Amino acid sequence: MNNTMINVLAIDDDPEVFEILKIYLKGIADVTFAPNGKQALTQVRQQRFDVILLDIEMPIMNGFMVLEQLRNVKECVNIPVIMLTAKKDKYYVMNSIAMGIDGYLLKPVNKNELVSKVSEVCQKRQQHRNSKTILAIDDDMSYLKQINSFLKEYYNVIMINTTKLALDYLTHHVPDLILLDYQMPLYNGVALLNMIRQNDKIKDVPVIILSGSLNQEAIVEFYAFKPEACLAKTVGKDVLLEKINLVLTQNAEVKN
Secondary structure: OOOOOEEEEEEOOOHHHHHHHHHHOOOOEEEEEEOOHHHHHHHHHHOOOOEEEEEOOOOOOOHHHHHHHHOOOHHHOOOOEEEEEOOOOHHHHHHHHHOOOOEEEEOOOOHHHHHHHHHHHHHHHHHHHOOOEEEEEOOOHHHHHHHHHHHOOOOEEEEEOOHHHHHHHHHHOOOOEEEEEOOOOOOOHHHHHHHHHOOOOOOOOOEEEEEOOOOHHHHHHHHOOOOOEEEEOOOOHHHHHHHHHHHHHHHHHHHO
């Protein structure tokens, strides 16, 4: 990690924990405190953060509930999250992993473990910035987390679970490939793909359709908009990686 100070948001209902985290990270991070999920949601819209430290046991909204809401804020879709908990419980560990968090630390937090984990997730995020970007669009957040677990070692994965957030993201970014759910509310995958193909900025981005329904009618509908491939849910890791690699390789050859 370079000498640039990183911005950390600590979400915890205990102000004493915040003071400890601030002391432990002194010299490598500027730490901002949010005592609850509501305030955290306001802060992530107003300030850019590199890492979020999130307590699991909080009143009104626990850490899992806060994380679900944070992932629906476009400024916070892919900020690394490290969960903090005083409970050494298998449920908390497994649920945290299932939600796609980037780290898990037990309270009372050990200084060396905290500094190491914060540094590690920041380094991984920097490495991902140099990787190909895969935009995964699906209204099922649990499925997005599964896709992320398949791809995060190889690609910079952007997870978005609404068409509105997807359109907002695509207004400012051009991913290397889009994984697009066929069946979504408001705009289905075909409607969104149609909008992508009509936008000169992103019309040539390769798209792979993911669908739970591969009947003839669906295939005819989305192939009219020339996706690079269509895969049935739930696709396995090896098949998905192979198809993404093939599509990206073919797209690079066309450009050259």
